[in-house]
Amino acid sequence: MSSATVARPRPGPRRGRIRIGRFTLNLRDRDTVIYLALAIGALAFPTVADFVTGGAGGSIVLLAADAGVYVLLALGLNVVVGFAGLLDLGYAAFFAIGAYTYALMASGALFHTPLHHAIHIPFWLLLVVGVMIAATAGALLGAPTLRLRGDYLAIVTLGFGEIVPRVFRNAGDWTGGINGLSALDNPVLPYWVDGPWAGVGEQFGIVKDLIFSVANPTAWYVLMLILVGISVVMLNNLRKSRLGRAWMAIREDETAAQAMGINTVSTKLLAFAMGAATSGFAGCFYGAKLSLVSPENFQFQVSITILVMIVLGGMGSMPGVIVGSLTVYLILFKILPDAPNQVHSLLATTGFTAIDQPTGDWPGLGEFVSRLKFLLFGLILVTTMLLRPGGLIPSRAEIDVERAAKETSALGLEGAQG
Amino acid sequence: MNGNILEIRKVTKQFGGLVAVDDVAFAVRRGEIFALIGPNGAGKTTLFNCITGIYPPTMGSIYFDGRDISGSRPHQVAQMGIARTFQNIRLFPFMTALDNVKVGQHVRMKAKLWDAMLKTPRERKEEVRVRDRAYELLRYVGIERFADHYARNLPYGQQRRLEVARALATDPKLLLLDEPAAGFTPQEKVQLMKLVEKIVADGVTVFLIEHDMRVVMSISKRICVLDHGEEIALGPPDVVRSNQRVIEAYLGSQGGH
Numbered sequence: 001m002s003s004a005t006v007a008r009p010r011p012g013p014r015r016g017r018i019r020i021g022r023f024t025l026n027l028r029d030r031d032t033v034i035y036l037a038l039a040i041g042a043l044a045f046p047t048v049a050d051f052v053t054g055g056a057g058g059s060i061v062l063l064a065a066d067a068g069v070y071v072l073l074a075l076g077l078n079v080v081v082g083f084a085g086l087l088d089l090g091y092a093a094f095f096a097i098g099a100y101t102y103a104l105m106a107s108g109a110l111f112h113t114p115l116h117h118a119i120h121i122p123f124w125l126l127l128v129v130g131v132m133i134a135a136t137a138g139a140l141l142g143a144p145t146l147r148l149r150g151d152y153l154a155i156v157t158l159g160f161g162e163i164v165p166r167v168f169r170n171a172g173d174w175t176g177g178i179n180g181l182s183a184l185d186n187p188v189l190p191y192w193v194d195g196p197w198a199g200v201g202e203q204f205g206i207v208k209d210l211i212f213s214v215a216n217p218t219a220w221y222v223l224m225l226i227l228v229g230i231s232v233v234m235l236n237n238l239r240k241s242r243l244g245r246a247w248m249a250i251r252e253d254e255t256a257a258q259a260m261g262i263n264t265v266s267t268k269l270l271a272f273a274m275g276a277a278t279s280g281f282a283g284c285f286y287g288a289k290l291s292l293v294s295p296e297n298f299q300f301q302v303s304i305t306i307l308v309m310i311v312l313g314g315m316g317s318m319p320g321v322i323v324g325s326l327t328v329y330l331i332l333f334k335i336l337p338d339a340p341n342q343v344h345s346l347l348a349t350t351g352f353t354a355i356d357q358p359t360g361d362w363p364g365l366g367e368f369v370s371r372l373k374f375l376l377f378g379l380i381l382v383t384t385m386l387l388r389p390g391g392l393i394p395s396r397a398e399i400d401v402e403r404a405a406k407e408t409s410a411l412g413l414e415g416a417q418g
Numbered sequence: 419m420n421g422n423i424l425e426i427r428k429v430t431k432q433f434g435g436l437v438a439v440d441d442v443a444f445a446v447r448r449g450e451i452f453a454l455i456g457p458n459g460a461g462k463t464t465l466f467n468c469i470t471g472i473y474p475p476t477m478g479s480i481y482f483d484g485r486d487i488s489g490s491r492p493h494q495v496a497q498m499g500i501a502r503t504f505q506n507i508r509l510f511p512f513m514t515a516l517d518n519v520k521v522g523q524h525v526r527m528k529a530k531l532w533d534a535m536l537k538t539p540r541e542r543k544e545e546v547r548v549r550d551r552a553y554e555l556l557r558y559v560g561i562e563r564f565a566d567h568y569a570r571n572l573p574y575g576q577q578r579r580l581e582v583a584r585a586l587a588t589d590p591k592l593l594l595l596d597e598p599a600a601g602f603t604p605q606e607k608v609q610l611m612k613l614v615e616k617i618v619a620d621g622v623t624v625f626l627i628e629h630d631m632r633v634v635m636s637i638s639k640r641i642c643v644l645d646h647g648e649e650i651a652l653g654p655p656d657v658v659r660s661n662q663r664v665i666e667a668y669l670g671s672q673g674g675h
Contacts, residue, residue, distance in 0.1 A: 241541065243531060249524075252510035253509070256509070259470060259472075259496060259504075260496060260501075260524055260587075261496030261524050261525030261588055262521070262524050262525075
């Protein structure tokens with residue numbers, strides 16, 4: 001093979017680039033700009049929320065932290081569905097495994113089980129343990145399903161998603177059954193973490209008295225930002241690596257991928273494991289923040305919601321998935337639940353209270369809107385997908401098709417086709 | 419180790435009652451261009467699929483570099499040093515040409531999960547090496563300027579070249595080409611032949627299936643002819659060309675039945 005040194009094509013013009021130490025930000029790159037905007041928005045959010053609500057932004061900030069759980073879940077499922085192209089309809093199972101891991105190992109729960117001994121492992125350690133356990137569960141589930149392709153795989157994962165919450169519900173001796181487990185430990189910062197972060201008795205520390213509690217929304221929010229940040233960086237590194245390319249190769253053409261020496265079984269297992277690991281993160285956080293886990297929180301609907309988030313955002317595109325999950329979360333958990341009240345007050349201020357009164361079969365407009373919630377949600381989904389078939393922020397594929405087609409015709413290459 | 423890089427030892431492949439490959443035996447010598455020809459449905463691609471592990475032979479065995487590889491899985495075969503292209507191009511359509519070639523280097527890379535997640539210096543170094551090598555291969559087959567295009571957007575002829583580059587990226591000892599000149603203009607066929615000769619000159623043995631007799635006869639050192647799964651001739655081009663059974667298989671028997 002020729003050993004001539006290769007002059008790589010010159011990098012494009014240097015304009016629009018910012019250097020920060022070792023890193024270069026390219027402001028002409030769409031994804032960089034979106035990440036930057038998201039980061040700035042996320043950092044400013046608590047302050048803005050407080051300002052807009054006149055100092056009562058706490059509940060919105062807590063809601064944002066919960067939205068972060070879904071961002072993590074969507075990022076994880078995107079590895080399985082978006083990168084590797086394996087349709088997983090039971091993803092909530094791994095979320096449940098992460099949450100129950102936390103619930104069992106960081107509460108008095110194990111005292112009431114045949115073990116008769118409660119263990120209280122610190123949250124920080126359990127983050128790692130939860131990730132490991134979820135990843136292992138991902139690999140275990142993956143193992144028997146990997147010979148299946150497409151629809152068949154989807155059905156088996158659907159089954160797994162149904163089985164796991166049921167097991168948690170029925171293994172009452174261990175998991176508290178239908179009632180779930182409650183009074184889980186709050187995460188606590190070690191005493192040596194002090195200063196602006198956490199001062200004991202301080203008024204303005206982010207983590208007041210070193211404890212993460214409901215009275216401390218910003219602490220949860222910052223914790224969630226850190227978890228999302230870590231996940232985005234690691235998953236993005238993976239996407240651009242040997243393993244990431246192998247996942248995409250399997251998605252594009254499994255037979256060709258095998259012929260290139262990719263062990264499709266172990267590569268798919270890793271996709272399941274990495275997806276599950278991310279949801280282990282989310283599960284630990286979720287359990288700790290809610291201080292309660294119950295089998296009802298991990299139903300099929302959760303799996304579908306996450307899937308909707310990544311499809312709406314743009315399958316395979318990480319910024320798209322983040323924006324998609326935030327959008328869907330906002331619609332599902334803020335706009336739609338608030339809609340009836342908004343309608344009530346709108347009608348009250350405009351004087352149309354008459355159509356808000358129930359008469360005969362008519363329940364009143366506010367109540368009517370509340371009944372239509374899921375129809376509205378469906379309409380939003382259908383409209384978005386019609387207007388933007390590739391998702392809100394498509395993975396580059398869809399954009400480049402158009403650009404490359406233009407370039408090809410500009411180069412006059414079409415005549416060269418065999 | 420002898421002069422044969424690939425030995426097909428009495429290989430039979432049946433699909434239910436259909437015998438696609440029937441007791442075929444031949445050997446490909448190191449450093450030669452070997453061609454497999456025959457009418458449509460003769461079992462050529464089936465034999466390729468047996469060699470590359472897509473399915474195991476029903477009977478017989480296949481030796482590569484002195485090792486029995488029959489029954490190995492496709493990725494193991496690639497790992498050992500057999501690369502292939504496909505009759506109906508099978509690129510990764512929504513990956514760039516460059517990434518397609520990078521995927522080809524998968525088996526020659528060492529980065530582990532942690533290296534990738536944490537971007538260790540070792541992984542960065544390897545990625546740089548892989549990228550440089552990918553550009554080198556794209557230039558080798560003459561499609562460097564398409565590096566950043568999605569594979570599906572490349573013109574047909576360039577897609578075939580990209581497939582060759584991707585196969586070469588696995589650093590093979592033996593390259594299987596399944597109808598590399600299909601759909602080519604005469605001019606493109608000449609370019610392809612030059613490319614194949616360059617590949618062989620660089621130390622890779624080439625084993626190809628081809629329908630175009632001009633291509634086959636001019637570049638192959640030896641030819642095996644299959645008809646209805648049976649081997650009907652084996653030898654240098656001029657011997658095969660004048661073989662009565664080959665002429666009958668291609669033109670129909672003269673005497674009539």
